Amino acid sequence: MEAHVLPNLLQEIVCKITELVGEESFYNLGPFLRAGKRGYALAHEPSVMKKCDVSEIEDGFVTCQIRQGCQFREFHLKCVSAGNRKAIYFEGLLTAPSIGLEKSIKILEPNVLMHGFSTLAVAIFNVCLGNDKEASKVFQLFAAYHHDLRSDDTCEMGESIENQLKAFGAEDLNCNKYGESFKFPDDGVIKTPRCVYGHDYADNLEGDCKNCRLFWICVNIANIL
Numbered sequence: 001m002e003a004h005v006l007p008n009l010l011q012e013i014v015c016k017i018t019e020l021v022g023e024e025s026f027y028n029l030g031p032f033l034r035a036g037k038r039g040y041a042l043a044h045e046p047s048v049m050k051k052c053d054v055s056e057i058e059d060g061f062v063t064c065q066i067r068q069g070c071q072f073r074e075f076h077l078k079c080v081s082a083g084n085r086k087a088i089y090f091e092g093l094l095t096a097p098s099i100g101l102e103k104s105i106k107i108l109e110p111n112v113l114m115h116g117f118s119t120l121a122v123a124i125f126n127v128c129l130g131n132d133k134e135a136s137k138v139f140q141l142f143a144a145y146h147h148d149l150r151s152d153d154t155c156e157m158g159e160s161i162e163n164q165l166k167a168f169g170a171e172d173l174n175c176n177k178y179g180e181s182f183k184f185p186d187d188g189v190i191k192t193p194r195c196v197y198g199h200d201y202a203d204n205l206e207g208d209c210k211n212c213r214l215f216w217i218c219v220n221i222a223n224i225l
């Protein structure tokens with residue numbers, strides 16, 4: 001095969017094609033990378049890196065491939081720099097247990113508002129750090145742009161963040177590392193639920209009570225971080 005990508009096709013068209021196949025999966029960019037200098041450059045166009053779908057990185061055996069020294073680390077970091085929302089989200093969660101939540105919040109910040117998972121994670125990280133006012137502000141943004149804080153959707157997203165942290169190797173030690181600073185908001189808009197410790201755990205496990213399940217999501221995630 002010749003080592004060039006249709007040299008007579010307009011740059012913008014090839015760039016658009018690269019974007020579209022990358023949006024389907026970042027794996028599709030592989031053949032472009034191997035097709036020579038032009039293909040390599042196209043796959044590294046910021047617009048392509050920003051939009052390519054890196055979801056598969058979170059699945060199964062590739063999960064660990066975005067870590068330091070692993071196969072997809074370099075590519076992943078370029079996606080983060082290009083503003084790829086999913087890549088930013090993964091990087092924020094992947095690094096949280098090692099570099100500290102303040103720094104992970106900084107990584108996730110560009111995603112706050114538009115990317116629901118990142119917004120929820122930033123709110124929860126702020127609860128862990130004891131920044132209850134900031135947490136309340138971000139929870140309210142999440143509620144305004146994504147889901148009601150008491151909804152099943154929010155609950156499922158919280159569980160998904162937990163699972164993603166575990167998939168990245170964070171261990172659930174069943175104790176809150178942020179116990180000393182942990183502070184759930186308690187203001188005019190978001191109240192610390194009064195029923196938190198008042199449930200009979202035999203028949204009402206955490207999560208069943210809509211009043212306090214957001215609180216428990218925060219606790220569960222703090223246990224993993």
Ligand SMILES: [Zn+2]
Nearest residue numbers: 195209211212
């Ligand atoms: Zn409750």
